[in-house]
Amino acid sequence: MFHVKHSVHGRGIAVAVEWMVEWMAQTDAASVDEAERRSEHMPRKLRDAVVVITGASSGIGRATALECARRGATVVVAARRTAPLEALALECGHVSGRALAAPTDVTDEQAMRELARVALETFGRIDVWVNDAAVLSMGRFEETPAEVFRGVIETNVFGVVHGARAALPVFYEQGSGVLINISSIDAQLGQPYMSAYTASKHAIRGLGISLRQEAKLAGAKDVHICTVLPATIDTPFFQHAANYSGRAVRAMPPVYMAERVARTIARLAEHPKREELVGSMGYQLTLLRMLAPGLAERMMARQSDMMQLAPDQPAAPTDGNVFVPVPEGDGVSGGWKQPAGKKAGIVAATAGVVATAPALAAWLWFQRRQPPKLSRTARAARAAQPIRSLWQRVAA
Amino acid sequence: MARQWEKRVRGRIEYRPGRAPLGRLSNTWTDVDGCRMYARVAVADRADAPAVVLAHGYGVSSRYMVPAVRHLAPYYRVYAPDLPGYGRSCRPRRVLNVPALADALAGWMDMWRLERAVLLANSFGCQIVTDLAVRRPDLARALILVGPTVDPAARTPWQQAWRLAEDMPREPAALWPPLVRDYLRFGPRRALVTLRDMLRDRIEERLPRVQAPVLVVRGARDAIVSAAWAAEVARRLPNARLVTIPGAAHAVNFNAPLELTRVLRGFLSACERCHGWPTARVAEARP
Numbered sequence: 295m296f297h298v299k300h301s302v303h304g305r306g307i308a309v310a311v312e313w314m315v316e317w318m319a320q321t322d323a324a325s326v327d328e329a330e331r332r333s334e335h336m337p338r339k340l341r342d343a344v345v346v347i348t349g350a351s352s353g354i355g356r357a358t359a360l361e362c363a364r365r366g367a368t369v370v371v372a373a374r375r376t377a378p379l380e381a382l383a384l385e386c387g388h389v390s391g392r393a394l395a396a397p398t399d400v401t402d403e404q405a406m407r408e409l410a411r412v413a414l415e416t417f418g419r420i421d422v423w424v425n426d427a428a429v430l431s432m433g434r435f436e437e438t439p440a441e442v443f444r445g446v447i448e449t450n451v452f453g454v455v456h457g458a459r460a461a462l463p464v465f466y467e468q469g470s471g472v473l474i475n476i477s478s479i480d481a482q483l484g485q486p487y488m489s490a491y492t493a494s495k496h497a498i499r500g501l502g503i504s505l506r507q508e509a510k511l512a513g514a515k516d517v518h519i520c521t522v523l524p525a526t527i528d529t530p531f532f533q534h535a536a537n538y539s540g541r542a543v544r545a546m547p548p549v550y551m552a553e554r555v556a557r558t559i560a561r562l563a564e565h566p567k568r569e570e571l572v573g574s575m576g577y578q579l580t581l582l583r584m585l586a587p588g589l590a591e592r593m594m595a596r597q598s599d600m601m602q603l604a605p606d607q608p609a610a611p612t613d614g615n616v617f618v619p620v621p622e623g624d625g626v627s628g629g630w631k632q633p634a635g636k637k638a639g640i641v642a643a644t645a646g647v648v649a650t651a652p653a654l655a656a657w658l659w660f661q662r663r664q665p666p667k668l669s670r671t672a673r674a675a676r677a678a679q680p681i682r683s684l685w686q687r688v689a690a
Numbered sequence: 691m692a693r694q695w696e697k698r699v700r701g702r703i704e705y706r707p708g709r710a711p712l713g714r715l716s717n718t719w720t721d722v723d724g725c726r727m728y729a730r731v732a733v734a735d736r737a738d739a740p741a742v743v744l745a746h747g748y749g750v751s752s753r754y755m756v757p758a759v760r761h762l763a764p765y766y767r768v769y770a771p772d773l774p775g776y777g778r779s780c781r782p783r784r785v786l787n788v789p790a791l792a793d794a795l796a797g798w799m800d801m802w803r804l805e806r807a808v809l810l811a812n813s814f815g816c817q818i819v820t821d822l823a824v825r826r827p828d829l830a831r832a833l834i835l836v837g838p839t840v841d842p843a844a845r846t847p848w849q850q851a852w853r854l855a856e857d858m859p860r861e862p863a864a865l866w867p868p869l870v871r872d873y874l875r876f877g878p879r880r881a882l883v884t885l886r887d888m889l890r891d892r893i894e895e896r897l898p899r900v901q902a903p904v905l906v907v908r909g910a911r912d913a914i915v916s917a918a919w920a921a922e923v924a925r926r927l928p929n930a931r932l933v934t935i936p937g938a939a940h941a942v943n944f945n946a947p948l949e950l951t952r953v954l955r956g957f958l959s960a961c962e963r964c965h966g967w968p969t970a971r972v973a974e975a976r977p
Binding site: 367392 | 933938956
């Protein structure tokens with residue numbers, strides 16, 4: 295390490311400084327390399343991250359933007375509707391200090407590249423890219439117009455493809471980044487009257503698997519692709535849906551809050567996982583599909599027919615927001631999850647107590663079966679005995 | 691040892707998956723008014739690319755500009771000189787103040803025939819290049835002020851030292867060796883005199899007279915340059931844009947060179963569009 299050629303006598307400080315300088319020179323090369331490598335550690339904390347979110351004007355995208363901003367992230371929000379987007383950017387900017395609204399149609403590849411470019415030129419990097427934009431078309435396959443079917447695939451599948459095309463080169467250049475695609479529990483099971491949607495969500499899941507494998511083969515350890523599979527979420531999504539079924543569209547219970555998906559996405563941004571279900575119904579359906587796939591499909595078909603479409607409420611055919619955005623519904627919630635009243639709370643509490651009563655009784659019963667307490671003399675007698683090893687006890 | 695490292699850096703082009711090959715550096719010495727000035731230069735057969743001159747901060751040298759040089763090199767001709775008294779350049783007995791340092795930089799640029807170059811400066815370097823841009827507008831095509839000092843709200847040595855102490859833990863640990871090395875070489879006399887000059891120099895009075903377009907860059911975690919002061923700098927300049935880089939501390943050129951390169955490229959391409967500058971045909975070095 296150190297070449298001690300100098301005599302220390304007389305000029306100790308000068309020699310010490312020289313040693314130090316030499317040591318610095320050795321560490322210097324390493325330091326520059328380390329600075330190069332520094333950006334390739336792991337997903338950044340959201341506080342230091344730039345998050346791009348498509349489909350952010352309402353629903354899950356909006357909730358995600360607000361959640362990320364709450365955790366200190368710099369957010370770039372994209373959607374077709376300008377007015378709600380700018381209001382959202384303003385809101386996020388108040389919370390985290392940095393936010394940018396970029397009106398973008400995800401079906402336009404050039405616009406998506408432009409979105410990535412604007413994010414890079416404004417903040418220098420992109421750490422998380424959330425492909426959230428999606429549309430829904432309801433109705434039998436034969437009754438759904440071909441262009442509507444195509445429109446759903448354009449937005450849901452090609453939107454994600456264009457997002458990945460814009461984000462992944464940036465991630466590979468940085469050596470890090472998290473791409474989060476929002477699929478659906480429909481990618482696990484499928485639903486009737488939603489053929490385009492189900493097909494698109496399966497496609498997103500498959501795309502995620504393939505991209506993940508490619509990242510692995512490219513040796514990019516810190517480029518992650520995550521797929522989120524939410525169950526029915528309370529968003530204006532169902533009000534925005536194209537509908538050719540003749541019946542009004544509902545959100546099929548159980549309905550979960552969009553904030554729950556947002557929290558999951560924020561967690562994935564810092565701790566990526568391959569796939570993540572949101573909502574316990576998703577886990578139940580997954581389990582059922584594993585155990586009895588045929589039954590699961592039939593059940594889902596019947597359930598959707600009864601609860602996804604209102605049986606007694608007719609609706610005129612509409613192409614919803616598949617081609618052009620609709621002005622209404624620019625909040626997080628779609629009003630599908632009724633806030634539980636006081637009465638419901640009491641009923642739930644009673645049910646909980648009744649359900650846990652047998653367990654409580656069993657616990658008490660087992661408590662009494664414990665060995666009786668020894669008297670003082672008995673304890674002293676036991677203490678006097680030598681401690682026998684396990685082997686001795688087994689032999690005895 | 692130092693020689694060995696130079697050789698390593700000079701002879702290496704790295705290819706990483708999905709990365710542009712980073713630039714080669716060469717060492718140059720130029721005589722400017724009797725002072726031998728050292729510079730790290732990366733010009734890889736692109737005579738038509740715009741020139742970027744990097745001015746370092748207080749006490750340090752072009753050594754901590756190396757990450758920025760290597761990221762900028764695929765797109766620009768990059769020059770990172772050590773100012774007189776700093777790094778490996780000559781050490782004049784008289785400690786140079788801001789205008790004198792600006793003169794030395796101008797003299798060095800004249801020797802290299804760099805006209806209308808992009809001047810990128812960090813920290814104290816911003817005071818030097820703004821002075822240069824005011825007195826020699828022909829040299830400055832655009833300014834990139836990365837963490838411009840001195841915040842008038844902290845115009846005492848104690849406040850500056852406290853802010854530096856706050857900032858250093860936020861910088862990568864790799865910044866310590868070049869920093870300590872350069873400070874040791876800089877010496878205490880030069881440090882004290884330059885600190886006094888730095889604090890006396892009023893950059894805010896000079897800013898309205900800078901005609902070139904300016905990009906003000908601030909790291910979001912910069913403790914030395916407050917967000918309010920960076921906004922004030924951008925407001926005082928006639929033609930400026932402020933960019934904040936999330937997660938970066940004061941020495942953005944060292945801790946976030948890729949991000950700095952991206953915002954710089956975006957700014958320059960926008961400027962070429964808005965001011966009718968000659969558009970340099972820079973071959974993208976990406977495969």
